[in-house]
Amino acid sequence: MHLINVHSHGFRDAVPCGRASARARRRNCNVQISHLHPVFGQAFPSMAMSTNRLENLQNPPSGPRILIIEDEAPMRTVLKDILQTEGYRVLTAADGEAGLAAALTEKPELILLDIMLPKLDGFALGAQLRSLEVTIPILMLTAKDRIEDRVTGLDSGADDYLVKPFSTDELLARVRALLRRTRRQARLATALDLGDIHIDLVRQTARRGRKPMYLTAREFAILRLLAEAGGEPVTRDRFLDVVWGYTAFPTTRTVDNHIAALRAKIEVDPKDPRWIRTVHGVGYRLEV
Numbered sequence: 001m002h003l004i005n006v007h008s009h010g011f012r013d014a015v016p017c018g019r020a021s022a023r024a025r026r027r028n029c030n031v032q033i034s035h036l037h038p039v040f041g042q043a044f045p046s047m048a049m050s051t052n053r054l055e056n057l058q059n060p061p062s063g064p065r066i067l068i069i070e071d072e073a074p075m076r077t078v079l080k081d082i083l084q085t086e087g088y089r090v091l092t093a094a095d096g097e098a099g100l101a102a103a104l105t106e107k108p109e110l111i112l113l114d115i116m117l118p119k120l121d122g123f124a125l126g127a128q129l130r131s132l133e134v135t136i137p138i139l140m141l142t143a144k145d146r147i148e149d150r151v152t153g154l155d156s157g158a159d160d161y162l163v164k165p166f167s168t169d170e171l172l173a174r175v176r177a178l179l180r181r182t183r184r185q186a187r188l189a190t191a192l193d194l195g196d197i198h199i200d201l202v203r204q205t206a207r208r209g210r211k212p213m214y215l216t217a218r219e220f221a222i223l224r225l226l227a228e229a230g231g232e233p234v235t236r237d238r239f240l241d242v243v244w245g246y247t248a249f250p251t252t253r254t255v256d257n258h259i260a261a262l263r264a265k266i267e268v269d270p271k272d273p274r275w276i277r278t279v280h281g282v283g284y285r286l287e288v
């Protein structure tokens with residue numbers, strides 16, 4: 001099993017670095033690492049520009065968004081690489097203040113939070129998010145495995161704990177578990193109000209004002225999926241998986257046709273939809 005325990009001195013030990021100053025040595029090593037390891041080669045140049053900068057990554061375009069708040073660049077890079085490989089969209093911040101700002105503005109679905117951080121430590125950051133009633137799940141990462149740190153972390157709003165070094169499998173399992181928990185909670189939101197339209201997703205009834213509306217079971221399923229995404233885009237493939245299931249063989253055009261029919265029912269102007277927005281090249285999202 002591959003354990004992740006990345007520290008800068010570890011990399012210095014791992015590659016021949018010459019006898020220059022610590023800073024020059026690090027720089028030399030980064031260059032060497034970039035030759036040795038394509039993943040690190042991508043990540044180190046941005047680190048060299050600014051470690052405090054929030055790095056917004058463009059790809060892959062689907063999957064839940066995870067914010068990594070970690071000041072140690074090698075660890076940040078490893079986490080980012082692992083999560084991106086699994087299809088998550090990754091945002092990173094290198095100190096507590098940048099992390100808090102990113103959490104509030106980007107509203108990721110999960111936060112990986114280091115404890116020992118410059119400017120604002122992980123405990124304070126977690127507590128601040130919870131005091132603002134931000135309920136994004138927090139997976140705290142720490143090199144410490146002392147019991148009091150776990151207690152402090154959980155008291156300050158962390159949902160789970162991961163002690164460095166940890167395995168890739170363990171990290172991913174905990175990430176999946178936390179995301180599942182959030183999704184279950186999201187499912188509790190069982191009604192949708194779109195202007196004067198009220199949709200009961202449990203009873204599968206809908207009305208405009210007091211007048212009943214007829215929606216098909218599939219249209220309710222489409223709306224439920226959109227509602228569960230909380231404003232995030234839902235891909236056509238995801239619609240096919242969830243609404244049509246794996247056994248059917250519809251095409252993505254099927255999704256588009258059903259969305260068009262649904263828009264005709266719920267939108268004032270189906271050509272300029274207010275509620276179900278097209279996300280070009282991706283799918284659809286609900287604007288509520």
Ligand code: CA
Nearest residue numbers: 071114116117
């Ligand atoms: Ca740290």
